[in-house]
Amino acid sequence: MIILTRLAGSRFAVNPDLLERVEATPDTVLTLLDGTKYVVAEGLEEVVGRVADYRATVIATARRLAEEQAAAAELEHQVEAAAPWPDDVTPRLAPAVPLRRRRRS
Structure with missing residues (x-):
């Protein structure tokens, strides 16, 4: 948004993105789609200029997000x-501890 x-x-x-045209007649008139x-x-x-800055910001943000995603994947x-451990060996885990109900007195 601008x-x-x-x-x-x-x-x-x-x-x-909804702007169809901008005219100077002599006032500046925005016409939407x-x-x-x-x-x-x-x-x-x-x-x-503001529209160009907005679009540049959108492109820069998309590029930054793509680079961050690639870095996270790497x-x-x-x-x-x-x-x-190798892929074909599963690590040994500690045995599970059973949960017990509390006894009411």
Whole structure:
């Protein structure tokens, strides 16, 4: 979402993916895909810049998440490779301790 200002001074957020076009006539008019129009105080270049910044942030976040996921997968692979026993040997576990009911006195 990008934050813009109506001519009356109130601020609102708009989803840039819903923008069909932005016009400067001389006021800046946003037209959404459904035909809704908003007149904003920001200039055409500023609106376009905010949309570009928003999209760059989305792409950068997606890339960062993909890199983090790849790093986590690599770490998991390293942990599996460093296991103290071979794949065909199951580690010996301590015997299970049975649970007992408490006796009422």
